[in-house]
Amino acid sequence: MNRLNGIAVVCLLAAALNAQSSFRGGPSHVGVYASQAPRQLSLKWTFATGGAIVSSPAVAGGAVYFGSNDGNLYAVDAASGKLRWKFDAHGQVKSSPAVADGVVYAVSLDGSLYAVDAANGKQLWSFATEGEHRFTKAGNLGSFPPTEVVPDPWDFYLSSPAVVDGAVYFGGGDGKVYAVDASSGTLKWKFKTGDVVHSSPAVSGGIVYIGSWDTYFYALDAATGALKWKFKTGEDDKIHLMTGIPGSAAVADGSVYFGCRDANFYALDAVTGALKWKTPNDGSWVVASPAVADGVVYYTTSDSFRFLALDAATGKVQYALPTGIYGFSSPAIAGSHAYFGTFDGQLHDVDLKRRAYAGAFATPGFTANGPRFLGPDGRLKSEAVWSGPTLDESIVDMHTKLFSMGSILSSPAVQDGTVYVGSVDGKLYALGN
Numbered sequence: 001m002n003r004l005n006g007i008a009v010v011c012l013l014a015a016a017l018n019a020q021s022s023f024r025g026g027p028s029h030v031g032v033y034a035s036q037a038p039r040q041l042s043l044k045w046t047f048a049t050g051g052a053i054v055s056s057p058a059v060a061g062g063a064v065y066f067g068s069n070d071g072n073l074y075a076v077d078a079a080s081g082k083l084r085w086k087f088d089a090h091g092q093v094k095s096s097p098a099v100a101d102g103v104v105y106a107v108s109l110d111g112s113l114y115a116v117d118a119a120n121g122k123q124l125w126s127f128a129t130e131g132e133h134r135f136t137k138a139g140n141l142g143s144f145p146p147t148e149v150v151p152d153p154w155d156f157y158l159s160s161p162a163v164v165d166g167a168v169y170f171g172g173g174d175g176k177v178y179a180v181d182a183s184s185g186t187l188k189w190k191f192k193t194g195d196v197v198h199s200s201p202a203v204s205g206g207i208v209y210i211g212s213w214d215t216y217f218y219a220l221d222a223a224t225g226a227l228k229w230k231f232k233t234g235e236d237d238k239i240h241l242m243t244g245i246p247g248s249a250a251v252a253d254g255s256v257y258f259g260c261r262d263a264n265f266y267a268l269d270a271v272t273g274a275l276k277w278k279t280p281n282d283g284s285w286v287v288a289s290p291a292v293a294d295g296v297v298y299y300t301t302s303d304s305f306r307f308l309a310l311d312a313a314t315g316k317v318q319y320a321l322p323t324g325i326y327g328f329s330s331p332a333i334a335g336s337h338a339y340f341g342t343f344d345g346q347l348h349d350v351d352l353k354r355r356a357y358a359g360a361f362a363t364p365g366f367t368a369n370g371p372r373f374l375g376p377d378g379r380l381k382s383e384a385v386w387s388g389p390t391l392d393e394s395i396v397d398m399h400t401k402l403f404s405m406g407s408i409l410s411s412p413a414v415q416d417g418t419v420y421v422g423s424v425d426g427k428l429y430a431l432g433n
Helices: 003-017 364-373 391-400
Strands: 042-048 058-060 063-067 072-077 083-088 098-100 103-107 112-117 123-128 136-138 149-151 162-164 167-171 176-181 187-192 202-204 207-211 216-221 227-232 250-252 255-259 264-269 275-280 291-293 296-300 306-311 317-322 332-334 337-341 346-351 356-362 413-415 418-422 427-432
Touching: 058 098, 058 413, 063 103, 063 418, 063 427, 072 103, 098 162, 112 167, 162 202, 167 207, 176 207, 202 250, 216 255, 250 291, 264 296, 291 332, 332 413, 337 418, 356 364
Parallel strands: none
Antiparallel strands: 042 427, 058 063, 063 072, 072 083, 098 103, 103 112, 112 123, 136 149, 162 167, 167 176, 176 187, 202 207, 207 216, 216 227, 250 255, 255 264, 264 275, 291 296, 296 306, 306 317, 332 337, 337 346, 346 356, 413 418, 418 427
16 A cells, blocks of 8 residues: 555544534434435344444444444444444433544433544443433323423433534423533533423524423523523423423424424424424424425324425425324435335435425334234324323333333434434344445
8 A cells, every 4th residue: 555545544533533423313303314315224233232233323434423322332333234333321312423533422221421532432431410311290181180390201311412513402301401521521502491301402693492391492592501581382281291392303494393282283483582483283292303405394193194395485395195003213315316215114205306205214113013903095004003091001012012012212213325224123224236
């Protein structure tokens, strides 16, 4: 190897290690990936972990980084699916990792943010919050007994970090939003909200945008944590069902877009927080984070079983496609296609130009158990899944019935014509030509 070729190789390796990737494709969370769309969703490889995967993958430097409920943070080779390393995070990794400057950042259920060397999986530092827990309410979701304070079984995710200008931003179950130094893990600032913060921060123009289960959406100064503005969403004090912001926002063209469990989707002015428009979702939660491209906002809904395309300027629905079941997975756009998962274990491919489905990939659980819980039209048979009103019954039904279809709660990432996504069956899937 001559000297010039050697220098080129070193430069390429350095660039690979310093590549950046995070939840929703970057700190603005618009969900658009600089990749061609695969011609088809053929299975290229799978990687099995020891627990459900709700974490969304980040792809950088030829590796795919993701968390599992088995308590590990993983790095696997993007081309082959072979394990590069795994890191013991001392708790379920329900957040999606961010990769920046050769470091992987992820939040664990043990209440800590970990910084790990992207090349070898060695811990660089950790930062402990004041503790993790799910959103809780008395009689939550209308469960019995109505006065018992219980955790929300649909609060699946942890806040996914965003790395911008040497700072790592994330939220915690202790109700706080944090900024820590990316190189040392030293606290820069923290901001207290009124409840659990499992929304993932979007950062744009020196502002951190993040929602809380306290029903408020916040804009914070990225340098100081000072409140710039907050916006109040809806409440439901009767059954504690239609309240809170577990999903994350996208920031584009001077607007902040996000969904809420109050069954509305919002567009706010990014500078002032003033409402631009809101679109109702037929009584359905919106937990998924939106994707924004070419003046259109795309997202999935829960109980109304839809993939929606809205005019970004007005909120008017341009079209809707049925999903047949709940959708928490956030759409990823590559080329003229959008990809998202649903609770029946399918990853859907939408041709945005034709405004129609172009295909789907089904996990083994969908093939094996879909006929038990889905009708001939592909819609969920609720009576076949949900057996009773108590929290205990709901949790058992969710894990033994609903999740048996290989539900995809992870949001896909697209790189070099390959779609990467996780499933509650414990596997990461690589799909492409």
